[in-house]
Amino acid sequence: MLILGRLAVSAECGQEPTFDVISQFRRFPSFHRNKNMPNFDDAWPFEDAPNLACFTVKSIMDEAAPILLVFHDEDDGAWQMLPDNGADVSAAMIVGLEQLVRLDETLAELANLPLGWSAWRESRTSPWIRQAKSEMPVN
Numbered sequence: 001m002l003i004l005g006r007l008a009v010s011a012e013c014g015q016e017p018t019f020d021v022i023s024q025f026r027r028f029p030s031f032h033r034n035k036n037m038p039n040f041d042d043a044w045p046f047e048d049a050p051n052l053a054c055f056t057v058k059s060i061m062d063e064a065a066p067i068l069l070v071f072h073d074e075d076d077g078a079w080q081m082l083p084d085n086g087a088d089v090s091a092a093m094i095v096g097l098e099q100l101v102r103l104d105e106t107l108a109e110l111a112n113l114p115l116g117w118s119a120w121r122e123s124r125t126s127p128w129i130r131q132a133k134s135e136m137p138v139n
Contacts (some may be wrong), residue, residue: 045111050098054079057091060103066124067104074116074133081107 044050055078059065065083072079080087081100101107109128110119116133 045108046097046101047111048077048079048097050096050101052079052097053094054081054097054100055087056081056093056095056100057083057087058093059083059091061093061095061099063103067100067107068121068123070107070110070113070119070128072110072113072115072117077115 046052056067057065060067060081060083067081068084069082069086070080071082079097079100081104104124106128110130113119113130114132117130118133119128119130121128
């Protein structure tokens with residue numbers, strides 16, 4: 001087996017290589033954790049990779065605003081982590097999922113949020129409320 005970054009590639013002589021991506025991301029190695037990383041007992045809680053690109057805004061990354069809205073997009077599986085006032089395109093950023101979890105460890109509670117669902121809360125210390133797409137108001 002050859003490790004390319006975090007992608008494991010296996011091949012027997014004369015066979016096509018197989019790519020084992022999922023199992024490589026199921027465990028979150030402790031050597032990647034720094035002192036600011038929440039303790040997940042070495043288990044990364046998301047099925048998505050820690051370096052998955054997520055949508056957010058500058059005010060969250062600057063810690064000027066808390067994450068109060070989370071969307072797990074049904075069409076492409078993307079995550080959006082936003083403040084209560086949504087997102088201004090001029091302040092949009094794409095960052096790794098791990099970076100957002102470092103900023104707010106309660107995001108681990110949403111690791112199993114189904115595709116097409118959202119979650120919201122009133123404040124940084126409020127519990128997350130999950131909402132199915134079918135329950136979201138139509139504008």
